[in-house]
Amino acid sequence: MGKIILTGDRPTGRLHIGHYVGSLKRRVELQNSGEFEKIFIMIADAQALTDNADNPEKVRQNIIEVALDYLACGLDPKKSTLFIQSQVPELCELAFYYMNLVTIARLQRNPTVKSEIQMRKFENSIPVGFFTYPISQASDITAFKATTVPVGEDQEPMIEQTREIVRKFNSIYGETLVEPEVLLPDNKSCLRLPGTDGKAKMSKSLGNCIYLSDEAEDVRKKVMSMYTDPNHIRIEDPGNVEGNTVFTYLDCFCKDEQFAKYLPDYANLDELKDHYKRGGLGDVKIKKFLNAVLQEELEPIRERRKEFQKDIPYVYQVLKEGSEIAQATAAQTLAEVKQAMKINYFDDVELIASQVERFK
Numbered sequence: 242m243g244k245i246i247l248t249g250d251r252p253t254g255r256l257h258i259g260h261y262v263g264s265l266k267r268r269v270e271l272q273n274s275g276e277f278e279k280i281f282i283m284i285a286d287a288q289a290l291t292d293n294a295d296n297p298e299k300v301r302q303n304i305i306e307v308a309l310d311y312l313a314c315g316l317d318p319k320k321s322t323l324f325i326q327s328q329v330p331e332l333c334e335l336a337f338y339y340m341n342l343v344t345i346a347r348l349q350r351n352p353t354v355k356s357e358i359q360m361r362k363f364e365n366s367i368p369v370g371f372f373t374y375p376i377s378q379a380s381d382i383t384a385f386k387a388t389t390v391p392v393g394e395d396q397e398p399m400i401e402q403t404r405e406i407v408r409k410f411n412s413i414y415g416e417t418l419v420e421p422e423v424l425l426p427d428n429k430s431c432l433r434l435p436g437t438d439g440k441a442k443m444s445k446s447l448g449n450c451i452y453l454s455d456e457a458e459d460v461r462k463k464v465m466s467m468y469t470d471p472n473h474i475r476i477e478d479p480g481n482v483e484g485n486t487v488f489t490y491l492d493c494f495c496k497d498e499q500f501a502k503y504l505p506d507y508a509n510l511d512e513l514k515d516h517y518k519r520g521g522l523g524d525v526k527i528k529k530f531l532n533a534v535l536q537e538e539l540e541p542i543r544e545r546r547k548e549f550q551k552d553i554p555y556v557y558q559v560l561k562e563g564s565e566i567a568q569a570t571a572a573q574t575l576a577e578v579k580q581a582m583k584i585n586y587f588d589d590v591e592l593i594a595s596q597v598e599r600f601k
């Protein structure tokens with residue numbers, strides 16, 4: 242059996258460069274590597290509703306934003322199936338059966354769920370759907386028999402929980418589901434890109450994101466006001482590169498050849514860092530360099546997005562056709578699951594024959 246990818250994003254906002262380095266860029270590379278038999282990219286609207294039940298319009302509006310970001314980054318509907326989670330009802334059915342294989346205590350231990358509950362200040366009013374979304378995520382992954390799930394580091398506990406569900410299912414009902422593997426970014430500084438304010442994570446509510454669709458001028462302004470080293474006050478002061486957001490972004494984005502192009506006094510990032518640490522290198526200079534590096538990466542994405550924006554019905558058509566393929570795939574897995582669980586009463590001729598015998 243060939244390798245299969247499933248991954249996705251919640252449509253709660255436009256995608257930012259944290260999504261890009263954490264997962265999106267890699268997906269496009271994997272797509273173009275030709276190593277995968279099938280690739281499914283899901284817009285997780287049903288999961289987005291688990292903590293946005295009162296704001297369906299937000300989810301609805303952001304589906305097209307995420308789809309545009311996908312296409313702009315180079316996900317190609319000819320190679321990858323792009324679909325919308327809610328259009329595949331089989332996923333709910335799978336989740337319903339998986340729920341019997343997971344304890345409440347296990348969900349409570351899931352570190353991502355734990356921190357999200359804190360962040361959202363749910364306290365004692367956690368929506369059940371939100372609390373159980375790791376189980377629904379296991380359905381997303383297993384429905385497509387995914388072998389490989391490229392995601393950011395924060396999603397690792399979800400994949401671990403999925404693997405447990407798969408093992409439990411297979412041990413009770415027989416080998417049916419495929420145990421997936423997580424694929425994290427290989428550049429460590431891309432694991433969790435901080436916000437432009439230096440806070441741990443890019444998040445819309447903190448207003449510290451650089452979006453893939455931001456105009457060049459907005460990117461420049463955001464870069465020029467980025468958090469650096471608060472103790473690096475005068476140019477001659479020695480500066481810190483650890484925890485310095487500009488350097489974290491450079492670690493993640495810049496390539497050696499960009500020095501020759503934009504900052505020829507240095508051969509590579511190590512030389513630039515050394516100078517900063519010694520003192521005598523100002524923040525404006527490193528920010529201007531970062532801006533040039535980011536613009537180079539983001540410009541083609543932004544331009545492609547604008548092209549797709551001119552044909553919105555096409556984008557919806559892509560999602561519709563993708564959802565149909567996804568639905569057919571998930572239906573096949575669900576049929577196998579129901580057979581394994583012995584809840585396939587009407588297509589089991591032997592069952593009926595044996596009951597005939599029993600009541601003779």
Ligand code: TRP
Pocket residue numbers: 247248249250251285288378381382390392396
């Ligand atoms: N939880 C993911 C996120 O917040 C989105 C998601 C839903 C997902 N189902 C998935 C990711 C299945 C990978 C596999 O971004």
